[in-house]
Amino acid sequence: MTETVKTNTLFSIIWSILSKWGSKLIGMVSTFVLARLLAPADFGIIAMATIVVALLESMTQAGLNLYILRYKEHDTRVFNAAWTVGIIQAFVIAIPLVILAPFISDFYNQPVLTEVIYCLALVRVIQGLNNFGIIIAQKEMNFKVDFVLTIWTRLSYLTATIGFAWYLQSFWALVFGQLISSVFGCGLSYFLHPFRPKFSLYNWRDMLKYSKATVPLSIARYINNQADVAIVGRVASAQFLGFYHIAVNLAGLFTKELLMPVIRGLIPNLSVLRESANFKDILLVTFAAAVYVFLPVGIGLSMVAQEFVPVFLGDKWLAAIPLLQWFSLYAMIGGIMMFFSEQFLVMMEKEVVSNRLMWARNIILITTIVLTLSYGQVSDLPKMLFFSALVALPMVLVSISRELEITLKRILYSWWPALTGAFVMFVVLQLFPVLDWPLFIVLLAKVALGGVSYLATIVLLFVVRGRPENTLESLVFNKAFGYN
Incomplete structure (x- = not known):
């Protein structure tokens, strides 16, 4: 690897980390403040709505960001087509949301969900109009643009949401905050990058071929991340779902989300790294870095949950303590599996293997959820999900070892x-x-x-x-x- 590539890789990772963790830091502040202004049930209602949005997202996710990042040429026609497909995807999500909103409200027995879902459908359309130049900047390893966009958009959400929460004392603060930040972010994306997209369907067949491999993975990822939340929203109260939702998000924030900036920074350089003579050594060190970070953070958060929740969320969230204790461990193992089996395999053109692993993990997950709710209580679910992740981990490691031609002994020894x-x-x-x-x-x-x-x-x-x-x-x- 040349010094130029090393430098570009380093700076892309640094800016990606600053972007992601700047966003997450703002998100943490927002969560801690809103947790004191709003009730757990308010978060539960929003969680019910976002479950449906995420489902439609997964069913239509073309994965064109990764497609562009691994596309070797700098072709404006391809960028225009990807932007066009993104808009189409936004409407494919928004229209069913509007149609299904009353039925979703009946399913969860929450009439107010109808109006909430209407607003979230509008948010998705606005986001679909974002300037594709931000992805082009990432392809060029210029993550500074993404950093500026992410931070200012999150700050607009923080300001708007806290202001509305203080005034309304209602979950509508979370909805209005998303609306305002989506409008602000869309406008800012055009200010930050000179690219001006045009409608085009150039090379759409190749994009469709790529999407056939990524959509199943996206659906599988949704099931893996949201199946338990969707079921809890149906069988439990909005208040319990609020506890559950906050615990899941906090656990993921300190574990799964921790190394995503590194992945984003490495992706544009992965094709170059693969040509390096010591590529396997680089992978071993990279995988070890994930474990070195995930283990202490996941176990540590679980061990301090009893103090963390009342200090940062307040006494009305004490019921979230046992949930956070187990979700921290679950997200720790899930983060390790995600790091190994998702992004890296897709970028190495092993989408089929990644899909199979994700669906196999989902079989274990769904079986665990069904057995837990049949013979136990919904409050037992985080603990049982952790044990299901422990069952899935060896399967993932064996598959990764075989696909990357690195012995399992070498991986574990590191x-x-x-x-x-x-x-x-x-x-x-x-x-x-x-x-x-x-x-x-x-x-x-x-x-x-x-x-x-x-x-x-x-x-x-x-x-x-x-x-x-x-x-x-x-x-x-x-x-x-x-x-x-």
Whole structure:
């Protein structure tokens, strides 16, 4: 890999991380403030509506962003066609939403959902009109444009939603916030990039061929991410769904969403990385990095949930504590599987394998949901989903090992320091004494102690092993401290 490619890759990852985590930081602030202004049932009603929107999204998701990113040529005609297909997709989603809105309201026994869904349909149409130049910028590894668009759009949502929530004290604040931010983001996308799209259906057959492989994956991903939420919305109250929805989102924010910026930054460079002589070593280090981050964050969040929820959400959200404890672990395993089996396989033109893995995981997931609701309670679902993910993980690892021609032993061997560090952190936090301190201080103490124990274990193992090369630790230490 040339120095230019390395530099472009590094900066694309940095801007992608800043974009994603800037957005998530704003989202966290929004969630924490809104959780104190609104009731759990308000979040539950919005969750019911977004479930349906996400379903139609998955059924029509052409995956053209990835198509453009891996398209080798810079062809304006293809960009115009992709933008056109995006608009068509927006209306294909919006029209059924408008038609089905009354029936969805009856299904969930929430009459107000009709008007909410009408508004969300309009939001989807506005988003479909966004300037495709933002994707072109990503293809050119210019993630700064995406960063500016993402941050300002999220800030507009934050400002509008909190303002409406303070004034209305209603779930409509969440709806109006989406409407305002979608209009603002659409206009800003044209201001930030000079590309001016035109209607075109050039090369549509090739796009359709690509979509045939990505739509099944998109549907499978929806089932994997939303099946439990959709069922909970039907069998439980809006208030419980609000607890459930917030717990799922917070767990995903600190786990699954954590490494998505890195994936987005790597995707435009993946074709170049594949030509490198040490590509497998790069993959091993990349996969290890995912595990090194997912394990302490997932286990750590689960261990501090008892303090985290009342400190940041308030006492009215205490019922979300056990949900967050298990969802953190579930999202941790799910994030590892997502990192390995979805984006990387698609970019390596192994969509069929990715589809099969996702559908196999869904069979395990649906079986778990059915058995849990048949013989247990809906509150048991997060715990059982975690165990279902543990069952699916070996299947994913074996498939990845075979497809990438990397032995499973090599993959697992690169993880053992992180596994050891996570175990030490778990023991340390488990033995943390009960103190009559303010909850915020206890939370800070646990986070600091857990982080130090995990990192200290990793460093100690690295030194004891003689600072082995071609590991994540050696890469970090060489860059940070100049070790050779």
